[in-house]
Amino acid sequence: MADETTPVAVAPAPTSSAPKPAAAPAAKPAEKAKVVAPAYRDYPTIPALKFDAMVESNPYVAAAAHNESVGFPGTLVDGWEQKAVAKMGELLGKYRSLRVYMDACVHCGACTDKCHYFIGTGDPKNMPVARQDLMRSVYRRYYTLPGKLFPRLVGARDMTKDVLDDWFRYYNQCSECRRCSVFCPYGIDTAEVTMAAKEIMHSVGLGHKYVNEIIGKVHKIGNNLGLPGPALENTLEGLEEDVLEDTGAAVKYPLDMQGAEVLLVTPSADFFAEPHVDSLIGYGKVFHAAGISWTLSSKASEAGNFGMFIGNYEQMQKIAMRVREAALELGVKRIVVGECGHAWRVAYAFWNTLTGVGAGANDPFAIQLQKQLDPNYKQPSHICEVTWDLIQQGRLKFNKEANDHRIVTFHDSCNVARGSRMGDYAGGQFDIPRNIIRAVANKYVDMSEATTREKTFCCGGGGGLLTDELLDLRVKGALPRMEALKEIVDRNGVNFMATICAICKAQFTKVLPYYGFKMGMVGGVHQLVSTAIVLNSEQ
Ligand code: SF4
Ligand code: SF4
Numbered sequence: 001m002a003d004e005t006t007p008v009a010v011a012p013a014p015t016s017s018a019p020k021p022a023a024a025p026a027a028k029p030a031e032k033a034k035v036v037a038p039a040y041r042d043y044p045t046i047p048a049l050k051f052d053a054m055v056e057s058n059p060y061v062a063a064a065a066h067n068e069s070v071g072f073p074g075t076l077v078d079g080w081e082q083k084a085v086a087k088m089g090e091l092l093g094k095y096r097s098l099r100v101y102m103d104a105c106v107h108c109g110a111c112t113d114k115c116h117y118f119i120g121t122g123d124p125k126n127m128p129v130a131r132q133d134l135m136r137s138v139y140r141r142y143y144t145l146p147g148k149l150f151p152r153l154v155g156a157r158d159m160t161k162d163v164l165d166d167w168f169r170y171y172n173q174c175s176e177c178r179r180c181s182v183f184c185p186y187g188i189d190t191a192e193v194t195m196a197a198k199e200i201m202h203s204v205g206l207g208h209k210y211v212n213e214i215i216g217k218v219h220k221i222g223n224n225l226g227l228p229g230p231a232l233e234n235t236l237e238g239l240e241e242d243v244l245e246d247t248g249a250a251v252k253y254p255l256d257m258q259g260a261e262v263l264l265v266t267p268s269a270d271f272f273a274e275p276h277v278d279s280l281i282g283y284g285k286v287f288h289a290a291g292i293s294w295t296l297s298s299k300a301s302e303a304g305n306f307g308m309f310i311g312n313y314e315q316m317q318k319i320a321m322r323v324r325e326a327a328l329e330l331g332v333k334r335i336v337v338g339e340c341g342h343a344w345r346v347a348y349a350f351w352n353t354l355t356g357v358g359a360g361a362n363d364p365f366a367i368q369l370q371k372q373l374d375p376n377y378k379q380p381s382h383i384c385e386v387t388w389d390l391i392q393q394g395r396l397k398f399n400k401e402a403n404d405h406r407i408v409t410f411h412d413s414c415n416v417a418r419g420s421r422m423g424d425y426a427g428g429q430f431d432i433p434r435n436i437i438r439a440v441a442n443k444y445v446d447m448s449e450a451t452t453r454e455k456t457f458c459c460g461g462g463g464g465l466l467t468d469e470l471l472d473l474r475v476k477g478a479l480p481r482m483e484a485l486k487e488i489v490d491r492n493g494v495n496f497m498a499t500i501c502a503i504c505k506a507q508f509t510k511v512l513p514y515y516g517f518k519m520g521m522v523g524g525v526h527q528l529v530s531t532a533i534v535l536n537s538e539q
Pocket of ligand 1: 128
């Protein structure tokens with residue numbers, strides 16, 4: 001398991017004089033030469049502009065096979081300019097919000113310094129308003145009268161290859177985290193603009209390799225990592241043996257168990273990656289301690305849904321359908337989602353109409369599922385809601401001292417914080433994970449309120465950007481979160497940052513060393529639960 005117990009070595013606190021460089025990166029030698037973390041700033045400051053600082057940052061373009069495997073044209077189609085403009089028109093008609101976002105911006109500047117990628121890179125095209133303007137300028141040219149008549153006067157641009165290249169570059173430097181929209185007086189959501197731009201690009205054959213490859217694996221095998229059923233079975237058997245050895249309790253990690261009460265759908269990283277697997281161990285212990293029968297599914301072995309990252313509802317639905325099929329086949333009464341930010345956003349906000357999990361879709365299978373699921377529970381539920389309910393009912397016991405070697409903080413993940421809720425009141429998504437942590441650990445400290453709850457900063461790897469060719473962007477984009485973390489590491493000795501998102505866990509594991517922290521200091525909320533929960537070995 002990851003070692004988060006060793007004291008954390010960090011650079012001294014920033015002073016009011018010149019910013020100090022971050023500690024030397026502890027990464028692979030090849031990466032060291034290219035990727036350097038920005039210096040910690042006097043906090044907070046607005047970065048000086050560095051024009052074209054990130055002009056070289058591009059994700060790999062998807063090969064024809066990857067695009068075609070998910071139903072997009074293999075390469076840039078003939079007449080792509082007109083087709084892209086027509087697709088924009090289709091989206092403007094379909095999503096009223098997009099047209100409002102194109103028209104409503106008054107260029108007040110309130111959003112300019114709110115994006116972690118602008119803060120970390122200084123590239124003015126990473127200001128949210130500038131990112132929107134990449135599309136707005138084309139919108140004006142083709143869909144407004146002044147833009148048609150006097151394009152130069154109103155900053156309207158033709159759809160050209162240069163424009164498309166800028167779209168591919170800078171819309172792939174947006175993690176769709178929605179932080180900027182919290183500060184916009186008009187509520188303009190840059191994430192939706194980014195998703196629309198990605199949908200347009202994919203529709204004309206300019207695909208994102210990392211994202212399309214992953215979607216292809218889900219359609220073919222069932223999860224982002226391409227883990228087949230037998231590999232899952234082996235992993236889960238291994239976990240059962242490990243937990244039995246550690247605790248003496250015969251905790252089960254069932255796969256495809258017909259008639260189980262709960263179907264748990266979790267990110268596939270939980271099956272093998274550290275620290276993710278420690279949370280999976282924790283989920284199993286919670287169900288075991290509460291006496292709830294549960295199962296994982298080889299068909300629905302992925303909670304993540306990369307269809308959202310490219311703004312494509314057909315892909316989102318196709319991926320989500322696997323969950324509905326598994327739920328129907330297994331006959332479960334409840335569907336619970338594991339620790340994954342965008343998975344929870346899709347489940348919370350879209351599953352009802354996409355699949356009929358919850359009220360919404362009304363095809364015969366959706367109606368059958370709604371009859372099958374237990375109305376006494378929220379469908380779907382987040383694992384944190386399940387655990388917190390059980391804690392409140394007194395059905396779980398903890399030895400909090402088992403976590404005393406940890407001084408814990410919590411990183412709110414964007415898609416949970418700004419794209420969904422938990423519990424039955426606004427803000428439950430902030431309180432419930434913290435309530436659980438306080439129930440299982442004695443030492444907890446929040447990071448600066450300017451960087452938590454609805455104002456949380458993205459980890460730097462969301463929105464389909466968690467790929468190695470974007471490492472420089474990811475490291476730079478992590479700067480504001482690392483600064484807030486450093487503050488409480490220096491002041492309070494924090495040595496564990498909990499989070500409930502698979503992408504955050506993977507991103508932080510990679511970038512923490514660039515800022516002088518140990519990668520093992522990030523982990524899941526259910527990792528903390530797992531450490532403290534008291535199990536009855538007779539069960
Ligand atoms: S805060 Fe809103 S209105 Fe102001 S520049 Fe940004 S997007 Fe435009
Ligand atoms: S990454 Fe987040 S803050 Fe930056 S432009 Fe995109 S949605 Fe806004």
